Amino acid sequence: MATAKSDAFVFFGATGDLAYKQIFPALQALVKDGKLDMPVIGIARSGWTVDDLRKRAEDSLKEHGGVDKAAFAKLSRQMQYIDGDYGDAQTFARLRKALGDAQHPLHYLAIPPSMFVPVVKGLAASGCAQGARVIVEKPFGRDLHSAQALNRTLHRFFREHDIFRIDHYLGKEPVQNLLYFRFANSLLEPIWNRDHIASMQITMAEDFGVQGRGRFYDEVGAIRDVVQNHMFQVLALLAMGPPANRSADAMRDEKLRLFRSMRPLKPEDIVRGQFDGYLKEPGVAKKSTVETFAALRIHMDTWRWAGVPFFIRAGKQLPVKCTEVLVRLKNPPQQVFDAPEGAVNHYRFRLNPDVIISLGARVKEPGEAMKGRPVELVAHRHIRTGMMPYQRLLGDAIDGDSALFTRDDCVEEAWRVLDPIIGDKVPVHKYKVGSWGPKEADALIADAGGWNDPKVDVPAKAGK
Numbered sequence: 001m002a003t004a005k006s007d008a009f010v011f012f013g014a015t016g017d018l019a020y021k022q023i024f025p026a027l028q029a030l031v032k033d034g035k036l037d038m039p040v041i042g043i044a045r046s047g048w049t050v051d052d053l054r055k056r057a058e059d060s061l062k063e064h065g066g067v068d069k070a071a072f073a074k075l076s077r078q079m080q081y082i083d084g085d086y087g088d089a090q091t092f093a094r095l096r097k098a099l100g101d102a103q104h105p106l107h108y109l110a111i112p113p114s115m116f117v118p119v120v121k122g123l124a125a126s127g128c129a130q131g132a133r134v135i136v137e138k139p140f141g142r143d144l145h146s147a148q149a150l151n152r153t154l155h156r157f158f159r160e161h162d163i164f165r166i167d168h169y170l171g172k173e174p175v176q177n178l179l180y181f182r183f184a185n186s187l188l189e190p191i192w193n194r195d196h197i198a199s200m201q202i203t204m205a206e207d208f209g210v211q212g213r214g215r216f217y218d219e220v221g222a223i224r225d226v227v228q229n230h231m232f233q234v235l236a237l238l239a240m241g242p243p244a245n246r247s248a249d250a251m252r253d254e255k256l257r258l259f260r261s262m263r264p265l266k267p268e269d270i271v272r273g274q275f276d277g278y279l280k281e282p283g284v285a286k287k288s289t290v291e292t293f294a295a296l297r298i299h300m301d302t303w304r305w306a307g308v309p310f311f312i313r314a315g316k317q318l319p320v321k322c323t324e325v326l327v328r329l330k331n332p333p334q335q336v337f338d339a340p341e342g343a344v345n346h347y348r349f350r351l352n353p354d355v356i357i358s359l360g361a362r363v364k365e366p367g368e369a370m371k372g373r374p375v376e377l378v379a380h381r382h383i384r385t386g387m388m389p390y391q392r393l394l395g396d397a398i399d400g401d402s403a404l405f406t407r408d409d410c411v412e413e414a415w416r417v418l419d420p421i422i423g424d425k426v427p428v429h430k431y432k433v434g435s436w437g438p439k440e441a442d443a444l445i446a447d448a449g450g451w452n453d454p455k456v457d458v459p460a461k462a463g464k
């Protein structure tokens with residue numbers, strides 16, 4: 001497998017939201033670490049000049065992590081900008097020229113999925129795909145059919161190991177820690193199965209709306225935006241079997257096995273919601289039925305998980321910004337002492353905005369009576385250290401290391417599960433801004449003890 005380092009970094013969507021929030025800060029950090037010694041070429045169709053792009057980068061850095069004078073000056077010198085339409089051969093001819101004698105350009109498609117195909121075709125027709133790698137930003141297709149078509153198109157011009165499907169959740173320290181905690185310890189594995197686990201749930205709550213991304217979001221919705229990718233990746237790390245080793249393919253083989261065991265969803269396994277006021281967001285269709293909230297129940301047909309329900313809940317305009325996993329254990333077979341309602345033991349993994357791993361248990365209250373109360377044994381850390389997810393992932397892609405990227409077969413299996421319920425297959429229920437979503441979502445999980453609503457007392461800013 002060719003692992004030559006990339007020698008030019010090209011990003012489509014250079015004037016967009018993703019570049020502003022994530023790519024510029026990652027690029028400056030990579031320059032600072034001496035990992036981005038190459039031309040950096042931004043492409044968009046905004047009528048900008050390279051100075052506009054530099055200004056945009058500076059504004060982005062001021063807002064996201066700060067300007068490092070030396071690194072930013074170097075990044076500015078490396079920057080070029082091409083203004084053009086993605087359907088126009090001229091745009092790609094100019095890119096070819098700007099690439100000069102670069103042998104292994106890395107093309108990052110930080111653009112809406114509807115533009116992927118014209119761009120890869122343009123890259124190929126102009127010779128810019130030669131020896132190149134491509135980073136594709138999720139969602140990877142809109143459903144199984146379009147994901148297969150996208151994979152076929154990408155494979156016409158790029159080999160699978162040159163395709164980097166970015167899911168920034170995989171670049172997050174707490175998410176990597178989930179994998180580490182499961183398989184670097186021996187304490188979980190003996191109980192991590194249907195004999196001991198009653199249910200698992202993941203909540204990804206955000207206390208804001210679509211933040212000016214209405215046009216993009218209305219093409220996508222919560223299931224395509226965060227469930228098919230971020231939430232399924234977290235679910236895979238929670239439920240997959242132990243990988244044979246730490247290689248990229250050993251990990252991805254286990255994830256694939258898990259996705260394959262998941263039953264395709266039925267309408268009764270999903271509740272969709274839309275926050276009040278979504279229809280007034282700029283870029284959103286007046287009668288849009290796109291969901292800003294989704295709650296799902298998932299079943300896996302494996303010896304390990306048969307009969308154990310898994311739940312995912314993701315939504316915008318909820319009360320807090322927090323991503324948290326709750327694993328409920330089965331109760332003791334006999335309640336010798338006081339018998340409380342619900343599960344007495346759980347594991348809780350918080351991934352955002354701070355990191356928590358905790359074990360919920362009951363302890364005896366001091367006194368004559370054998371009465372107890374719930375306690376949590378908590379390991380807690382603020383997210384202050386470690387690389388930003390995009391810095392980590394872009395650095396890996398430049399090095400040709402695909403361990404933290406998603407493989408074609410995993411993407412397609414995830415779509416196979418979601419395909420039957422994607423779009424308007426089930427109604428969308430309105431919910432109030434600042435609530436936990438439509439009440440219909442409660443029924444989905446009622447038999448498994450209800451939703452865990454995370455309580456957050458750290459500043460949300462620390463989270464990304």
Ligand code: BG6
Pocket residue numbers: 206225226323352463464
């Ligand atoms: C992005 C989605 O992939 O993830 C956004 O497009 C979402 O809609 C974001 O807000 C959440 O990421 P994080 O790292 O803040 O949990």
